Amino acid sequence: MRELSVATIATHLEILINQASFNLGERELCALREAQARESSASGRAILSELLQNADIARLEGRPLCQDTGVALVFLDIGQDVHIVGGDLQPAIYRAVRNAYQDNYLRKSMVEHPLARKNTGDNNPPIIHIRIVPGEQVRMRFAAKGGGCENMSRIGMLTPSAGREGVMDFIVRTVCEAGGNPCPPVVVGVGLGGNFEKSAMLAKEALMRPLGDHAEREDDAEMERELLARINAEGHGPMGLGGTTTALAVHVISHPCHIASLPVAVNIDCHSHRHAEVIL
Amino acid sequence: MSEPIKLTTPLTEDQTRVLRAGDQIRISGVVYTARDAAHKRLVELLDQKQPLPFDMDGAIIYYVGPTPGAPDQVFGAAGPTTSYRMDAYAPRLIALGLRGMIGKGNRSPEVVDAMKQHGAVYFAATGGAGALLAKCIVKSETVAWDDLGAEALRRLEVVNFPVVVAIDAEGTSLYGNQAME
Numbered sequence: 001m002r003e004l005s006v007a008t009i010a011t012h013l014e015i016l017i018n019q020a021s022f023n024l025g026e027r028e029l030c031a032l033r034e035a036q037a038r039e040s041s042a043s044g045r046a047i048l049s050e051l052l053q054n055a056d057i058a059r060l061e062g063r064p065l066c067q068d069t070g071v072a073l074v075f076l077d078i079g080q081d082v083h084i085v086g087g088d089l090q091p092a093i094y095r096a097v098r099n100a101y102q103d104n105y106l107r108k109s110m111v112e113h114p115l116a117r118k119n120t121g122d123n124n125p126p127i128i129h130i131r132i133v134p135g136e137q138v139r140m141r142f143a144a145k146g147g148g149c150e151n152m153s154r155i156g157m158l159t160p161s162a163g164r165e166g167v168m169d170f171i172v173r174t175v176c177e178a179g180g181n182p183c184p185p186v187v188v189g190v191g192l193g194g195n196f197e198k199s200a201m202l203a204k205e206a207l208m209r210p211l212g213d214h215a216e217r218e219d220d221a222e223m224e225r226e227l228l229a230r231i232n233a234e235g236h237g238p239m240g241l242g243g244t245t246t247a248l249a250v251h252v253i254s255h256p257c258h259i260a261s262l263p264v265a266v267n268i269d270c271h272s273h274r275h276a277e278v279i280l
Numbered sequence: 281m282s283e284p285i286k287l288t289t290p291l292t293e294d295q296t297r298v299l300r301a302g303d304q305i306r307i308s309g310v311v312y313t314a315r316d317a318a319h320k321r322l323v324e325l326l327d328q329k330q331p332l333p334f335d336m337d338g339a340i341i342y343y344v345g346p347t348p349g350a351p352d353q354v355f356g357a358a359g360p361t362t363s364y365r366m367d368a369y370a371p372r373l374i375a376l377g378l379r380g381m382i383g384k385g386n387r388s389p390e391v392v393d394a395m396k397q398h399g400a401v402y403f404a405a406t407g408g409a410g411a412l413l414a415k416c417i418v419k420s421e422t423v424a425w426d427d428l429g430a431e432a433l434r435r436l437e438v439v440n441f442p443v444v445v446a447i448d449a450e451g452t453s454l455y456g457n458q459a460m461e
Contacts, residue, residue: 043302043444047406050442054409058357063411067347067357067430105356107347107430117317119429148362148384148407179455181362181385183407239384239407241446241454272408 002079002136004280005086009140010096012278013074016142017100020274021064024055027211028248028273035185035238035245044243048185051238051271066272069106070144072097072126075208079135090128098122109147129201141208143275149182149268155200158262167192167264168227174266175231175247180240183270187211188231188250191265192220193257203267206251211273213251220252227252248273284442290338291379293399299445301452305403306440311340311382313434315361318425319369322433326372333424333433337377340403344382345430346414354420357410360384363402367391374400382443386455396451403443404454416441 029052036048058065074093078084101108101123110124111117133139156170171190178186191202214221227250237243248271257263282304287295289309299305312334314322325332343366346358363383370381371394379400384407387395395402405413419437426432447453 050406050409050412054406054412057415058411061411062350062356063353063414064347064357065411066408067345067355067359067410067414068361069347069357105348105350105353107345107357109345109430119431121429151362179386180404180407181364183384239404240386241404241444270408 001081001083003083003085004138006084006089006092007086008280009084009089009138010092012140012280013093013096013142014100016140016276016278017072017097017106017144018104020142020144020276021069021104021106022058022062024058024065024272024274025211028271029055031211031248032271035248039238039243039245041237041243043241044238044245047238047241048245064106065274066146066270067107068109068146068148069101070109070146070274071150072101072123073143073145074126074128075141076128076130077133077139078130079137080132081136082138093126093128094124097124097126138280139277140280141275141277143208146183146270146272149186149270152178152182153203153265153267155196155263155265157196158264159260160262162262164223167262168223168230170264171227171250171266172230172234175268176234176236178268179236182268183272184236184240185238185245185248185271187269187273188227188247189267189269190250190252191255191267192252193255193263195257195261195263198255199263199265200267202253202255203265206253207267207269208275209251212249215252215254217254220254224250224252286440289340291340292338293379296379296401297399297449299401299448301445301448301454303445305443305445307340307403307443308439308441309437311342311436311438311441312423313342313344313346313436315343315345315431316365317428317431318433319366321425323369323372334435336373338379339377340380340382341373341378342382342436347410347430353414354417355414358414358417359410360405360407363387370394374398386453387447392447392451392453395447395449399449401445401449402447404446405441405443413441
């Protein structure tokens with residue numbers, strides 16, 4: 001049994017939050033550069049160029065990439081041979097979020113009740129997903145998830161007769177009806193199958209996959225390619241102002257489901273696709 | 281794309297009526313920040329027949345909730361938020377002379393009707409370019425509702441703030457081919 005202290009986890013989470021908030025990943029930068037070279041609309045190319053410039057300014061001047069520094073999303077895959085010591089895990093994660101959002105001058109975007117809407121003042125609580133996995137390591141992933149793109153996400157409880165075409169239509173419609181709202185070019189996470197909540201979890205997990213990597217199953221990977229082509233053929237473009245780059249990637253994860261069901265969840269992320277991970 | 285048009289606030293109806301969807305604009309002068317919570321309070325003040333915290337006539341509202349600035353910055357990042365959430369409130373402010381709104385994404389038919397009637401325009405700034413846009417903001421002071429944190433009502437001074445006319449005062453829109461519920 002390996003021991004790992006909550007203080008170590010918290011310190012690394014603060015580093016991940018800092019890293020994701022100020023530095024756009026290499027894959028994201030490459031995807032924006034490639035999109036800029038391909039984009040057919042002049043205004044679309046100008047927007048993509050602004051986004052690349054924005055990433056440079058953020059990194060060089062220590063400014064957050066976007067003012068919406070997100071809900072703090074924390075994924076922990078904890079090896080079953082790890083013993084977490086030195087205190088309770090959840091308060092340690094909350095402390096790390098509070099410190100990172102305060103010390104890095106990030107925006108505090110959480111309200112304590114959905115209707116009363118009083119800001120909690122320290123971006124707590126984060127949303128934490130914990131899984132127990134084999135081994136004696138902890139894999140921690142962080143994502144800063146913006147509100148504008150999260151609002152454009154949808155779950156469809158389709159029925160089996162809808163089939164592949166029905167699923168594809170639902171996904172394309174969800175992205176296209178979102179228009180310029182979620183800050184395209186977007187990254188589209190799709191959870192196909194499972195049940196109501198499982199599909200949503202899969203869609204979020206799909207967003208966490210390294211940008212542009214394809215699904216393991218060949219039929220899912222083929223659907224990703226077709227979906228990306230269909231979405232970009234609709235012409236909404238960067239910021240919804242017209243063009244051929246509406247999505248940078250579509251990631252699908254599928255899962256077994258009930259004989260009566262065909263759930264599909266579409267979780268949209270903006271071009272400021274901010275995530276970071278560490279293995280402890 | 282043609283040379284950007286330079287506009288200085290406050291805007292007159294004569295200035296806004298000639299702008300066309302697609303025009304690249306650089307705004308200098310004063311813009312006010314307000315997003316979800318501040319809009320709710322502005323409309324509550326109108327309902328109670330109370331004065332508003334700033335003069336709406338000729339004003340521009342920027343839909344933004346900036347990050348706090350590091351010690352040498354006004355803000356760290358300050359890009360637009362999605363505008364449709366303000367659609368329920370915007371027509372009443374447009375009727376009072378609000379002449380420009382800066383945000384991202386499409387607007388409702390009710391907002392566009394009010395814009396046509398009163399000569400207001402809707403500008404889009406690039407969402408997610410918060411670091412770049414923050415550099416065009418040279419000064420900020422809180423006008424009201426400090427308790428709202430990032431959502432407080434602020435008076436900003438901007439220089440050459442880059443936007444595009446997304447919907448003009450004739451109702452012509454760059455979001456032509458997308459569904460709007």
